[in-house]
Amino acid sequence: MKVFVPCDAAAIAVGADDVAAAISEAARARGLHVEIVRNGSRGMLWLEPLVEAETPHGRIAYGPVDVDGVAGLFDAGFLDGAPHPLRIGRPEEHPFLKRQTRLAFARCGITDPLSLDDYRRHGGLKGLDRAIAIGPDATVEEAVTSGLRGRGGAGFPTGIKWRTVAGARAAQKYIVCNADEGDSGTFADRMMMEGDPFCLIEGMAIAGLATGATKGYVYLRSEYPHAAAAMNEAIARARRYGLLGGHLLGSTYAFDMEVRIGAGAYVCGEETALLESLEGKRGQVRAKPPLPAHVGLFGKPTVVNNVISLASVPFILAEGGAAYRDFGMGRSRGTMPIQLAGNIKHGGLFETAFGITLGELVDDIGGGTATGRPVRAVQVGGPLGAYFPRALFDTPFDYEAFAARDGLIGHGGIVVFDDTVDMHAQAHFAFEFCAFESCGKCTPCRIGSKRGVETLDEIRAGIEAALKLALLKDLCETLKFGSLCALGGFTPYPVLSAITHFPEDFGIHPRLAATE
Amino acid sequence: MTEAIDGITRAIIARHLAQEGAALPILHALQAEFGYIPEETLPQVAEELNISRAEIYGVATFYHDFLLEPRGKHTLTLCRAEACQSMGGVALAERAKARLGVDFGETTADGQVTLEQTFCLGLCACAPSATVDGKLIGRLTPQKLDAIIGETVR
Numbered sequence: 001m002k003v004f005v006p007c008d009a010a011a012i013a014v015g016a017d018d019v020a021a022a023i024s025e026a027a028r029a030r031g032l033h034v035e036i037v038r039n040g041s042r043g044m045l046w047l048e049p050l051v052e053a054e055t056p057h058g059r060i061a062y063g064p065v066d067v068d069g070v071a072g073l074f075d076a077g078f079l080d081g082a083p084h085p086l087r088i089g090r091p092e093e094h095p096f097l098k099r100q101t102r103l104a105f106a107r108c109g110i111t112d113p114l115s116l117d118d119y120r121r122h123g124g125l126k127g128l129d130r131a132i133a134i135g136p137d138a139t140v141e142e143a144v145t146s147g148l149r150g151r152g153g154a155g156f157p158t159g160i161k162w163r164t165v166a167g168a169r170a171a172q173k174y175i176v177c178n179a180d181e182g183d184s185g186t187f188a189d190r191m192m193m194e195g196d197p198f199c200l201i202e203g204m205a206i207a208g209l210a211t212g213a214t215k216g217y218v219y220l221r222s223e224y225p226h227a228a229a230a231m232n233e234a235i236a237r238a239r240r241y242g243l244l245g246g247h248l249l250g251s252t253y254a255f256d257m258e259v260r261i262g263a264g265a266y267v268c269g270e271e272t273a274l275l276e277s278l279e280g281k282r283g284q285v286r287a288k289p290p291l292p293a294h295v296g297l298f299g300k301p302t303v304v305n306n307v308i309s310l311a312s313v314p315f316i317l318a319e320g321g322a323a324y325r326d327f328g329m330g331r332s333r334g335t336m337p338i339q340l341a342g343n344i345k346h347g348g349l350f351e352t353a354f355g356i357t358l359g360e361l362v363d364d365i366g367g368g369t370a371t372g373r374p375v376r377a378v379q380v381g382g383p384l385g386a387y388f389p390r391a392l393f394d395t396p397f398d399y400e401a402f403a404a405r406d407g408l409i410g411h412g413g414i415v416v417f418d419d420t421v422d423m424h425a426q427a428h429f430a431f432e433f434c435a436f437e438s439c440g441k442c443t444p445c446r447i448g449s450k451r452g453v454e455t456l457d458e459i460r461a462g463i464e465a466a467l468k469l470a471l472l473k474d475l476c477e478t479l480k481f482g483s484l485c486a487l488g489g490f491t492p493y494p495v496l497s498a499i500t501h502f503p504e505d506f507g508i509h510p511r512l513a514a515t516e
Numbered sequence: 517m518t519e520a521i522d523g524i525t526r527a528i529i530a531r532h533l534a535q536e537g538a539a540l541p542i543l544h545a546l547q548a549e550f551g552y553i554p555e556e557t558l559p560q561v562a563e564e565l566n567i568s569r570a571e572i573y574g575v576a577t578f579y580h581d582f583l584l585e586p587r588g589k590h591t592l593t594l595c596r597a598e599a600c601q602s603m604g605g606v607a608l609a610e611r612a613k614a615r616l617g618v619d620f621g622e623t624t625a626d627g628q629v630t631l632e633q634t635f636c637l638g639l640c641a642c643a644p645s646a647t648v649d650g651k652l653i654g655r656l657t658p659q660k661l662d663a664i665i666g667e668t669v670r
Contacts, residue, residue: 014655186638187641278537370603413640418602426601
């Protein structure tokens with residue numbers, strides 16, 4: 001009998017390791033032979049630890065399970081899928097999963113993350129097989145056709161980036177995976193690396209084949225030790241299997257990769273700071289141009305792609321770029337793993353085609369707040385993303401639609417706040433965070449963030465508030481247009497959106513703000 | 517520098533020297549070995565990497581993870597980012613500071629607990645979150661926090 005208990009860090013944080021041990025122990029005590037598989041998470045994180053039993057009627061899930069409840073599950077007969085207050089039923093029938101379109105996360109939660117046999121059985125390696133069959137040029141063109149854009153937040157077309165690196169002449173080129181997922185409210189990269197690491201490895205191998213890069217690095221944040229362990233083990237197994245190394249799956253293409261651990265610097269999620277860090281330097285932003293595609297890691301042509309961008313590639317190659325492009329809206333093609341987080345009843349990972357509205361995500365799928373109070377604000381796209389009020393909940397999830405409303409989708413994280421939130425405090429935090437994480441290279445970010453904190457303090461204290469508010473808006477302009485990278489450049493998004501949509505928290509009468 | 521530290525440092529550097537961009541792997545390894553990066557090891561790292569002392573000191577002090585001073589016996593790290601704020605993280609941070617009598621980045625006078633902050637552990641749907649000596653904790657409550665502090669200060 002097989003029982004699945006996730007090895008995902010979020011599941012572990014709420015007791016999955018202890019639950020797995022308790023199930024093992026209880027089975028032994030009852031003389032039952034139970035094999036425990038540590039799968040990835042299904043992404044229904046409010047139900048974690050979500051335990052699944054393999055039965056003749058499919059896998060039946062129970063959650064959230066705690067150690068004290070394990071004996072009761074055995075007594076009820078959960079191994080046969082029997083009724084129990086925590087019984088969820090077949091996970092794939094759960095509305096939260098049923099409404100999703102899982103392309104990148106197709107296997108996550110289903111397979112044993114470290115079993116290559118399982119990976120292959122569930123459609124893995126088809127993409128790399130096809131890339132080997134059609135060759136580098138056609139592989140690049142599939143990526144271009146798919147319309148895939150950088151899922152890290154910048155939204156630059158992945159295929160175009162690949163084409164540039166493929167066309168560059170150099171003795172060495174690199175694929176760098178940006179796994180420095182520092183945005184609050186995001187965990188898709190972590191879930192992918194812990195739940196389906198071979199998908200990322202396959203994506204990187206395909207990127208290497210497409211562009212002529214033979215070496216890859218995963219720059220992984222130090223806050224994710226479980227993801228690092230999973231990736232390192234998966235890479236070792238991939239090498240033994242011939243998925244990495246001198247002859248990819250027996251072909252003439254070579255590609256190998258390794259994991260590098262960051263050291264707690266948010267700014268290293270910016271691609272040029274990341275490259276500096278990989279080179280062993282302070283994580284300071286480089287001026288662009290030159291682009292990393294021309295002059296990247298150690299001065300060589302380099303593809304820098306986010307985890308989810310690369311993990312979307314195996315599907316694109318296996319099913320064709322057009323199949324991927326058929327999902328989505330406007331210039332946002334394919335699917336996006338959206339992360340519902342913060343004060344939300346049904347928090348988790350929801351992969352869906354672009355076009356779903358913010359309101360559907362927060363109210364219908366997320367079920368509103370965890371505290372049961374009204375939703376007042378949601379921050380979309382991490383600490384540099386704008387705060388949206390309920391009035392803008394009709395905004396479709398799409399790069400351009402969010403930009404048109406002075407926001408960004410970033411890496412797809414949505415953090416929900418109830419009506420107890422103080423938006424002045426949130427704006428204040430945005431500047432504090434910028435000051436704390438600034439690499440110090442450019443003045444608007446380094447100094448401007450400090451002045452922003454002080455100016456907001458003065459507004460709160462009522463010291464020439466109207467004047468200071470005008471000054472603050474001016475400061476935001478300077479940050480937006482004078483910073484080298486998105487850290488300084490985007491900090492105005494949370495600040496200005498808080499002032500625009502929640503003026504009452506800044507001591508401004510809403511009607512005055514509207515007429516301004 | 518004591519001979520023991522000198523020998524270990526030499527071995528750690530040798531293990532990583534062939535890697536491209538070896539500075540961060542070396543600093544991580546030193547911290548894993550000693551619990552912090554003894555400042556007296558830095559000139560040796562600089563020499564082996566063929567960079568200046570100022571440069572390696574700059575790297576070691578740039579990153580929030582690297583510590584040039586030893587920590588307390590236990591480390592309690594609270595996530596202070598937005599998702600955790602939305603679930604009462606600010607109050608938990610104040611509570612931890614008050615209970616331990618230290619600010620973030622400080623160690624209790626008896627050397628038992630260092631209180632640290634982090635900005636996102638990627639557990640944002642199970643907020644608020646924390647780590648105790650590296651162990652992940654989600655859905656943190658004031659009661660759980662008190663229990664953790666009670667165990668660590670003992």
